[in-house]
Amino acid sequence: MKNYTQAPLPFQGQKRKFLKHFKEALKEFSPNATYVDLFGGSGLLSHTVKNFYPNATVIYNDFDNYTVRIENIDKTNVLLADIRAICSKNSNRKDKEKLSEGICHEIIERISHEQGFIDWVTISSSLLFSMNYVTNFDQLKKETFYNRVRLNDYNAEGYLEGVNRTKKDYRDLFADYRNNTDVVFLVDPPYLSTDTTTYNRNDYWKLSDYLNVLKTIEDTSYFYFTSNKSQITELCEWMQQHGYCRSPFDGAKTITVGTQLTYNAAYNDIMIYRNIF
Template sequence: MEKEYLSAPLPFVGQKRMFATQFKEVLKQYPDDAIFVDLFGGSGLLSHIAKHEKPKATVVYNDFDNYRERLVNIDRTNALLADLRVLTKDSPRHKLITGKVREAILSRIAEEEKSGFVDYITVSSSLLFSMKYAMSLDGLRKQSLYNNIRKSGYSAEGYLDGLEIVSCDYKELFARYKDVPNVVFLVDPPYLCTDVDTYHMSWGLSDYLDVLSVLCGTTFVYFTSNKSSIIELCEWMGNHKTIGNPFQNAVKLEFNAHMNYNASYTDMMLYNKVGISGCKTAV
């Protein structure tokens, strides 16, 4: 693996590019031959960085959202965006697209859809405001379009090299590795109070809380944010007294993220050291 990506090669909601440098530092404490299991693989960025930093390690990337399909179709996406650049050559950058140009754009996307595959998440990033995504042509038709079209093509050369790729429920993957020595679980579930329409799953409070059981008695790197429903979380922890606080001995790193000019939140990364757990053992 030669090139290192510090952000996902294609847009993905929730990718950990802001934590890339800190994550690399955290990885240094784990053995070079560790087994990293990325339970919620998402864009694969954590898996990619882990393999790049620890080339002798085994890295299991759970591509539950089929990010690979988007990577395989990068050439198609680049060709589509190239055509959209031509259609918008006389449209001001970052301004509203209306009239014949708008209809021409939607017609070109419809044509691409008929011939096979459209990466609507990537297309959305070029036609909608930041943090807004449409997952279909009908979804795009309902939105105001803006000329935010990327000026160059995308590339993902070598991005998934060396990874063991699976696609399954995180609980199934955890069960495979929970008793295997030298395992570090990378745990980056969808955040509570966050739009999950771009994920191939539904996600609620109980799902979020269930993930905490993965942290007990294991070595992990866990991601969350201050948008979580902390009161409900504490109530749940109170009803599971034999588990205790999985973060008791964990180190917390924070990063202030801005969604737009008037909205922000705090991303968090927590990690523990090999052999140290913050959870109680049931009697």
């Protein structure tokens, strides 16, 4: 099974920076457990578990339809090849350059003739400034284009091999496995106040959503991902210290990874895990 160190197609919030720490922490968990990826996203955590523990049962909640994008990867590569050829006509050949109005018009014209499924996240990540995505044609037409098209095709061969795909509300999936033995929950919800445009929902994750997610890590074995921007861990610690309730993070281990956005803006990604078995 090929080992992927990042998701094969662009996805907002994939945990590639945590993979080294995640694999090290997995050594404290059973190689034969059932791992339930409640917020499957790009499937990178599910892939990593299955690659690390081939005998484990891995349940991947593909709520964002990432596998549909993988199934259409050849179609996406054909479209990107045409866009790449158009970009090569630009007078300034520097990588990630701003494209001329004429080139932008030609790209829009090419995309307008595309039939059937279009992977808007992958296409927009190839044309927009770093970490910017759109989810439909009308949005794309309003944007400024840059030549960010990769030189080689995308490939997802064997990426989710052996992983069991499902698509459910995370609460229903949690209920399916809550009372099973030797279960580990992978809990990676969208970060608090994060734009969820590219996720399969059209609103924002608010504090109440986050507090509901914490029910999945009460008295369970888990990996939970958040950031210091959400301050959810501080809230839980304060509640426990002042006698309101026991923190779901009590007795867990914490790994922090710094993320630099710009020269003067940074935040910390956080992985918290606990094995009760």
